[in-house]
Amino acid sequence: xxxxxxxxxxxxxxxxxxxxxxxxxxxxxxxxxxxxxxxxxxxxxxxxxxxxxxxxxxxxxxxxxxxxxxxxxxxxxxxxxxxxxxxxxxxxxxxxxxxxxxxxxxxxxxxxxxxxxxxxxxxxxxxxxxxxxxxxxxxxxxxxxxxxxxxxxxxxxxxxxxxxxxxxxxxxxxxxxxxxxxxxxxxxxxxxxxxxxxxxxxxxxxxxxxxxxxxx
Amino acid sequence: xxxxxxxxxxxxxxxxxxxxxxxxxxxxxxxxxxxxxxxxxxxxxxxxxxxxxxxxxxxxxxxxxxxxxxxxxxxxxxxxxxxxxxxxxxxxxxxxxxxxxxxxxxxxxxxxxxxxxxxxxxxxxxxxxxxxxxxxxxxxxxxxxxxxxxxxxxxxxxxxxxxxxxxxxxxxxxxxxxxxxxxxxxxxxxxxxxxxxxxxxxxxxxxxxxxxxxxxxxxxxxxxxxxxxxxxxxxxxxxxxxxxxxxxxxxxxxxxxxxxxxxxxxxxxxxxxxxxxxxxxxxxxxxxxxxxxxxxxxxxxxxxxxxxxxxxxxxxxxxxxxxxxxxxxxxxxxxxxxxxxxxxxxxxxxxxxxxxxxxxxxxxxxxxxxxxxxxxxxxxxxxxxxxxxxxxxxxxxxxxxxxxxxxxxxxxxxxxxxxxxxxxxxxxxxxxxxxxxxxxxxxxxxxxxxxxxxxxxxxxxxxxxxxxxxxxxxxxxxxxxxxxxxxxxxxxxxxxxxxxxxxxxxxxxxxxxxxxxxxxxxxxxxxxxxxxxxxxxxxxxxxxxxxxxxxxxxxxxxxxx
Numbered sequence: 098x099x100x101x102x103x104x105x106x107x108x109x110x111x112x113x114x115x116x117x118x119x120x121x122x123x124x125x126x127x128x129x130x131x132x133x134x135x136x137x138x139x140x141x142x143x144x145x146x147x148x149x150x151x152x153x154x155x156x157x158x159x160x161x162x163x164x165x166x167x168x169x170x171x172x173x174x175x176x177x178x179x180x181x182x183x184x185x186x187x188x189x190x191x192x193x194x195x196x197x198x199x200x201x202x203x204x205x206x207x208x209x210x211x212x213x214x215x216x217x218x219x220x221x222x223x224x225x226x227x228x229x230x231x232x233x234x235x236x237x238x239x240x241x242x243x244x245x246x247x248x249x250x251x252x253x254x255x256x257x258x259x260x261x262x263x264x265x266x267x268x269x270x271x272x273x274x275x276x277x278x279x280x281x282x283x284x285x286x287x288x289x290x291x292x293x294x295x296x297x298x299x300x301x302x303x304x305x306x307x308x309x310x311x312x313x
Numbered sequence: 314x315x316x317x318x319x320x321x322x323x324x325x326x327x328x329x330x331x332x333x334x335x336x337x338x339x340x341x342x343x344x345x346x347x348x349x350x351x352x353x354x355x356x357x358x359x360x361x362x363x364x365x366x367x368x369x370x371x372x373x374x375x376x377x378x379x380x381x382x383x384x385x386x387x388x389x390x391x392x393x394x395x396x397x398x399x400x401x402x403x404x405x406x407x408x409x410x411x412x413x414x415x416x417x418x419x420x421x422x423x424x425x426x427x428x429x430x431x432x433x434x435x436x437x438x439x440x441x442x443x444x445x446x447x448x449x450x451x452x453x454x455x456x457x458x459x460x461x462x463x464x465x466x467x468x469x470x471x472x473x474x475x476x477x478x479x480x481x482x483x484x485x486x487x488x489x490x491x492x493x494x495x496x497x498x499x500x501x502x503x504x505x506x507x508x509x510x511x512x513x514x515x516x517x518x519x520x521x522x523x524x525x526x527x528x529x530x531x532x533x534x535x536x537x538x539x540x541x542x543x544x545x546x547x548x549x550x551x552x553x554x555x556x557x558x559x560x561x562x563x564x565x566x567x568x569x570x571x572x573x574x575x576x577x578x579x580x581x582x583x584x585x586x587x588x589x590x591x592x593x594x595x596x597x598x599x600x601x602x603x604x605x606x607x608x609x610x611x612x613x614x615x616x617x618x619x620x621x622x623x624x625x626x627x628x629x630x631x632x633x634x635x636x637x638x639x640x641x642x643x644x645x646x647x648x649x650x651x652x653x654x655x656x657x658x659x660x661x662x663x664x665x666x667x668x669x670x671x672x673x674x675x676x677x678x679x680x681x682x683x684x685x686x687x688x689x690x691x692x693x694x695x696x697x698x699x700x701x702x703x704x705x706x707x708x709x710x711x712x713x714x715x716x717x718x719x720x721x722x723x724x725x726x727x728x729x730x731x732x733x734x735x736x737x738x739x740x741x742x743x744x745x746x747x748x749x750x751x752x753x754x755x756x757x758x759x760x761x762x763x764x765x766x767x768x769x770x771x772x773x774x775x776x777x778x779x780x781x782x783x784x785x786x787x788x789x790x791x792x793x794x795x796x797x798x799x800x801x802x803x804x805x806x807x808x809x810x811x812x813x814x815x816x817x818x819x820x821x822x823x824x825x826x827x828x829x830x831x832x833x834x835x836x837x838x839x840x841x842x843x844x845x846x847x848x849x850x851x852x853x854x855x856x857x858x859x860x861x862x863x864x865x866x867x868x869x870x871x872x873x874x
Contacts, residue, residue: 152374263365
């Protein structure tokens with residue numbers, strides 16, 4: 098979605114599915130901020146979840162990031178809106194991650210630690226399709242955990258680059274904008290990240306598809 | 314790049330770009346050809362593609378809720394209107410903390426180091442004179458409180474028994490601890506006594522001269538107390554030396570010389586003034602040879618103190634007294650019961666506080682300068698200096714040895730002066746060298762050591778190189794007392810006393826205080842400059858303290874409703 102899709106032609110334009118929240122960028126272009134939120138909130142939340150590994154923290158991070166984006170929208174230059182927005186999200190996630198490391202917390206509810214299956218919404222999202230056997234469901238779940246573990250084992254910069262490009266589908270330029278680095282740096286990080294993640298998945302070959310299993 | 318058998322494998326970066334779809338069509342076709350030819354490259358490419366596929370297959374996290382704003386987020390004034398920040402020089406936080414820490418440390422060290430005076434030059438001229446005057450006054454008062462001897466030459470016929478001398482001796486010794494601590498008192502007392510001729514010299518007969526000094530038991534005598542002692546000796550000196558508050562050596566008077574008639578007159582005048590002054594005691598030495606005792610005309614009370622002290626040293630009084638009593642003494646002796654012990658006590662205190670030895674006669678003959686510490690003080694001859702340590706030996710067995718010829722009497726003042734001279738200038742000489750230059754007293758047998766050590770010293774002084782045990786002990790003076798400064802001359806010692814350099818700790822304290830002050834000053838200056846710059850240009854840092862944009866919230870018709 099191009100940036101022009103979020104612009105308001107005039108102030109009288111009313112969005113249909115959400116309250117119109119007009120904002121102006123540096124070039125005096127008017128946008129509906131709620132349109133931007135509607136389109137990018139899922140990605141922002143996913144990015145926050147994969148960085149923070151905590152849904153509640155990710156929710157707070159996204160809420161704070163969107164509020165900050167609204168307040169500082171006047172600094173937006175009008176290009177690469179997603180990268181600019183994800184940059185705010187990743188910066189907020191880094192700050193929260195740093196704060197959580199300095200002040201570690203333990204959840205009061207022990208069940209919440211594995212809320213992926215306890216939470217109804219989450220369980221519904223990962224429910225296997227009806228064509229999938231229980232063994233396949235278990236294998237897929239285990240593969241997902243392994244991939245998550247592989248991502249968690251990566252350095253933070255490479256993990257973010259892999260996550261933005263391979264998981265979230267960002268382009269190199271958008272990822273470079275989001276991570277505040279050059280495109281070459283993103284390429285290097287992605288290349289090394291993929292190789293390291295592949296090696297990690299090879300180490301857990303029994304849980305991987307046959308293509309990753311070691312040939313005897 | 315990998316090279317196996319001449320085949321150049323595909324670069325991982327190119328493989329990654331291929332997987333990401335960032336290669337051109339030509340590069341993409343070339344890479345696919347290479348991958349078809351090489352199984353390793355193909356496997357590598359497939360593994361990367363599978364990895365990416367797995368990553369893309371990760372299910373998205375479902376949104377817990379919608380983040381769409383129902384209304385415009387509150388643009389809180391506190392959040393939007395941030396205080397203006399200066400983009401120029403910013404004082405780092407550690408600078409304030411460091412400056413505060415240094416300043417605090419400097420203050421703590423300054424407080425803990427004592428007072429300001431600890432790092433000021435010690436022994437200032439006026440301060441020194443005040444101390445000397447106070448000590449002199451104190452000593453003079455003590456000596457003035459001693460009952461004046463009523464006997465004239467010939468009246469001193471008995472040696473002070475040790476049993477009587479000891480009590481007198483112990484009490485002043487106990488008081489002597491506060492001798493140096495006595496507060497400053499007006500100097501007029503001592504001066505007045507001198508002017509009124511209070512210090513009279515009664516003629517006494519000396520059968521045999523024995524100059525004895527007790528080795529001060531308390532070796533922890535402060536060095537500056539030497540000067541007050543010297544000043545304290547002044548009132549007891551001859552009247553003609555009253556203006557010179559220094560030790561007057563009494564050994565200049567020849568033995569067997571009748572006392573001058575002026576002495577009783579002076580004494581009488583002193584009585585008229587109502588001032589009780591210390592009166593000389595007399596060194597009474599038993600005449601072993603049976604010769605009639607000679608009369609020492611000008612012997613001050615200090616001499617008696619020294620003699621009585623020799624007769625009854627503290628802790629060794631019984632033996633000494635017995636030996637003295639056992640020695641026939643036909644001539645007059647000190648009137649011990651009243652005069653001897655107090656004078657002895659005062660002398661002893663002074664000697665103990667000073668740690669000096671009697672001055673040789675030739676030193677006593679020449680008037681000392683006003684200040685001993687000054688460079689103008691004459692140095693004693695080698696003989697005098699070497700003889701002094703011999704005379705300072707006091708041992709429990711006061712064996713009186715006959716002298717070949719009567720010599721001049723060495724008073725305690727003279728011994729003290731000589732001790733000062735010896736300690737300051739000549740103490741570096743080993744005992745053997747001291748014996749090379751026997752003084753006239755030693756040669757003439759005037760100075761009679763008591764006990765083995767003293768005899769050894771006497772032998773050493775007379776040329777027999779017998780080392781004195783205590784004198785050879787390191788860290789001590791030749792007399793066994795704590796050495797003042799073995800390597801310094803008297804002039805140097807005087808200079809040092811007057812202008813002692815601050816210690817290293819004091820210098821460090823001053824340096825630390827200076828550093829702290831400089832640090833605080835620098836920080837204050839930087840803060841001042843910063844405030845000035847902030848007042849001139851209120852530049853803002855973009856993004857953090859932007860000016861509130863009133864048009865940020867557009868007047869939307871829906872929002873207006």
